Amino acid sequence: MAVRIPSSMRVFLLVFLGLNLLQSANTPLLYDEAYFWYYAQQPALGYFEYPPMISWLIGIGLQFHGGESGVRLLPILLGAGTALFLWLCQDNPRKDARLFALVFCAFPLLHLYSFISLPNSVLLFFTALSLWAFRVFVNAPSRRRSLFLGVSLAGLLYSEYLGIFVLLVMSFAQRGLIKNRLYLQALGLCLLLYSPHLIWLGLNDWVSLRYTFFERPLPEREPLAFTSGTLLKLTLVLGVMTPFVYKGLLNWKKENLVDRVSFLLACSLLVFYFLSSFQRPVSLQLLALFSLPAFLLSLSFLYERENWQKWLWPLAGVQVAILFYFRLSLIFPGMALYPHPAHDIPEWTTQLEQRSDSLPVVFENNPQKAALFSFYTGRPTYSFNTFSFRKNQYNLDTLTENKLRFQKVAYLSEQDPQAEHLSSIDSLLPALPVQFPFYSYRNLEAWLDSDKIESRTISTRKLRVYNPYQDSIPIGQLKVRVAFRDANRGILESYPAPFLVKTDEHDLEGPMDQVYLKSTDTTEFRITLPLDAPEEARYLQIALSEYGQLPGLNSRIIRLKLEEKE
Structure with a gap:
């Protein structure tokens, strides 16, 4: 898998890397970067919202350098790697390093994720790496290339769950590939390497997927507003490159493997984004992955249509200048037209x-x-x-x-x-x-005796509460509330739910300080649900308050299918 890189491309990569290193050292952390730095303080096989790759890379970078530079060190190196592997992916004899550099720097999100430390920064790198490994493997399958492809795909899935789109597109982009023994070995190695995270998800009740698909609140807006907003955001992501991207989508070459994968990936992402937009607005971060196939398709089109390049240079040049101005304004606040947080x-x-x-x-x-x-x-x-x-x-x-x-x-x-x-x-x-003292037992777990409630009448239910802590908690310091949610899973209000403590012999009225939620034990309650709920309520969740603190969220979301009162 020896590669040759022309000197002009090497110069671009070194300059791009140097600028990003300077930027990282002089730009404060963004909110989400700080959050992923917090991830890295506790190395693990998984986290609440994302796979662990970003936290691992931040942790490694901090071993070499502290501060913002350490947090961003590895993602910045991978940002230059993204550009390198996108260059290597192309097999067009007309490819030109100057044109490549201009188009790459004209894509806003390829800029952004080359110097900040977020999961999408890593996702873009492993997508480019996997695409190159896939091209090399398809052109000349071998056991060594199969192993390299499997490792690349595992890195892709460890970066962000959205990486599954890339894996699926690759698997069906080449006819008969899914039956190829060496390709199946690559998929098997990918699954083997990814299995520790899958085990972590299983041990943690599939928390990331459950929250993303079933528990995340949805904004209260009209679906068409989301869809039109997606069109606007897609245009913002592409900027002046929009016409070149669409021309690339319309003129892709079926015989070119990279074009074929890029076209299928771009189309599948567009379908996914637009279907998602009927339920929630699509964030710019989710559109980052689309920038990569969009870049490859537009570049492939421009290589073949030199007459379009005369429009590219002034338009893309202006956009690159604006993007670098924005980057400088992060370092020098006096240059900013609008203050940045x-x-x-x-x-x-x-x-x-x-x-x-x-x-x-x-x-x-x-x-x-x-x-x-x-x-x-x-x-x-x-x-x-x-x-x-x-x-x-x-x-x-x-x-x-x-x-x-x-x-x-x-x-x-x-x-x-x-x-x-x-x-x-x-x-x-x-x-x-x-x-003082600060009391917090946010990880008490609660289970109601039903996952669906179909009556508006006040009812008594069984509630089990598991105490995972080493401390036993007095029942007298515990309050049970019911939080109601609307159709978009947004919180409406919470109401107290009177309870009895059930022991082996009889029920004890709470609160009573001599009765405890025992350490690492489950206690059963009988609670009265206030089901004279708001008309717009569609879900409920058990909320526990300990030692007078504000109630937390301690159970799964329970669906309400309430009958109308007679």
Whole structure:
């Protein structure tokens, strides 16, 4: 698999890599980057929202360098690798390094994910690597190339779940490939390498997939607004490259393997995005993967149609200049036409340090800012998630929770100005309220005796609560509430649910401090559900409140199919 890279391409890769390294060292972490840095503090085979590849790479980078540069080191190297393997993928004799560099730099998301540390940064690299490995394998199948392809595909799936699209497209892009013994060996190796993450998902109740498909709240907007928004976002992702991409889609070469895979991948992603848009708006991050086949198809078209290149150079040149201006404005705030949240991080951090008086800070429903504050101050932080928010990695993070339990902490509520904005006009904000001791048992697990409720009448149900902690919790410090959700799974309100504690002999009325949720044990309750629910309620969830804290989300979502009152 020896490769030859022309000198002009080497110059581009080195310059591009050098610029990204300079950018990374002088640009504050974005919210999500800080969140994935928090991932990396606890190496694992999986996390609440994403596979573990991004956290592994951040952890490795921090071994070589601290600060923002360490967080971004490996993804930046992979960003240059993405450009390299996209170059190697092409087998067009007319390919030109200058044209390649211009088109690559004209795609906004290829820019963005080349210098920040997010799962899509890694996804783009492993997609390009897998595409090159696939091309090499199909051209001359061998056992060694089969093994290399299997490893590449495993890296793809470890990067982001969206990688399954790439794997499926490759499997059906070449006729008869799915029956090829060596290709099946590659898929088998991919599955073997990916099995630790699958086992982690199974042990953690498929938390990532369950949340993504069944529990994530949906925005309350009209489907057509989402669809039209997707068209607008797709245009923003492509910018002035839009006409070249569509020409590439219409003029792809069936006999060219890379064109064929790119066309099928682009079309499958477009179908997926538009179908998804009828339920929720499609984020720009989800459109990142589309940029890669769009880049390859537009470049393939431009190689063959030189008359279109005269329009490309001025249009793409302007877009590249705008993108580099945006990148410079992240480093030099005075250049920015509009303030970016990253510019306010130093002031926000300083104010919050003063207000918290050197104490660990607990953020209410704010995982990204909790991670950001911890990164820049080195202080322990925790995101205390309540029923009005969504679950995230802090719901799985019992280690951080255990460290802060019973400690003296400063508590930043959702209503605080610094929870809403990075900086505050008022520099004389009062000290944060203190909780001592801080009680948190967010990982109590609850199961109702039914996964569907079909009556509006008040009813008594069995509820089991599992206590995974080493501490036994007094029943008197526990309150049970029912959180109702609408058709979009958004929270409407929570209501108290009176309960009895069921023992082997009889029922005991709570609260009673002499009765406990025993450590690593399950306690059974009889609770009264307030099913005189809001008319728009379509789901409910059990919310437990411990030691007077705001209730969390402790059960799965339960569907309501309520009959009308007579």
